[in-house]
Amino acid sequence: MGLIALNRFWERRYPTLISVAVAAIAWYFGLRFDVSRISNQLSSTINISAILMGFTGTANAMLLSFNSKKFLAIRANKNLWYLLLTYFRSSLWAAMFVCFYSLLLFSIDITKIPLSINYGAQVEPFLMPVWIGSVVFALLSFFRLLRAVFGILKAE
Numbered sequence: 001m002g003l004i005a006l007n008r009f010w011e012r013r014y015p016t017l018i019s020v021a022v023a024a025i026a027w028y029f030g031l032r033f034d035v036s037r038i039s040n041q042l043s044s045t046i047n048i049s050a051i052l053m054g055f056t057g058t059a060n061a062m063l064l065s066f067n068s069k070k071f072l073a074i075r076a077n078k079n080l081w082y083l084l085l086t087y088f089r090s091s092l093w094a095a096m097f098v099c100f101y102s103l104l105l106f107s108i109d110i111t112k113i114p115l116s117i118n119y120g121a122q123v124e125p126f127l128m129p130v131w132i133g134s135v136v137f138a139l140l141s142f143f144r145l146l147r148a149v150f151g152i153l154k155a156e
Contacts, residue, residue: 012083015090015140023133031128033110042106045135049099052142056092059149070155084148091145094138101134 033041063071063084075081110127 011144012086015094015137015144018140019133019137022136023129026129026132027126030125031132032124033105033128033131035111038110039106042102045102045131046099046106049095049102049138052095052138053092053099056088056095056142056145059145060088063149063152066152071152074152084152087141087145087148091138091141094134094141098131098134098138101131105131 066072074084105127110124
């Protein structure tokens with residue numbers, strides 16, 4: 001595997017790899033929501049994810065309006081265009097998941113969640129690690145998209 005292939009592999013997968021690692025670390029250390037601060041954490045997360053979704057949509061519309069020769073060449077390259085659209089899609093879906101998951105956690109009383117369901121599987125220990133992992137994934141996929149968009153704007 002050459003250096004270029006390794007860089008492509010890393011660029012495509014680093015949001016997933018890092019977010020899974022961070023979620024696993026959060027689970028390993030048993031991080032749980034503090035009931036006294038959970039509403040502030042979740043409402044801030046909802047606001048940030050809404051901002052990320054808005055910027056992603058704006059950047060998408062802005063890129064589609066470009067008509068320069070360099071940008072048209074990027075759109076003509078099917079692999080590069082598909083990769084760019086994949087970055088947009090993962091950033092948007094990640095921010096939407098964070099928003100809806102935070103809304104769900106905000107809407108329920110986590111102190112009333114039963115400690116176990118179906119055959120003793122515990123739910124509550126996974127709530128915060130999943131939240132942390134999804135927030136990290138949303139931020140990293142947005143950062144990856146931002147780097148790609150600014151790279152295109154720099155080439156303009």
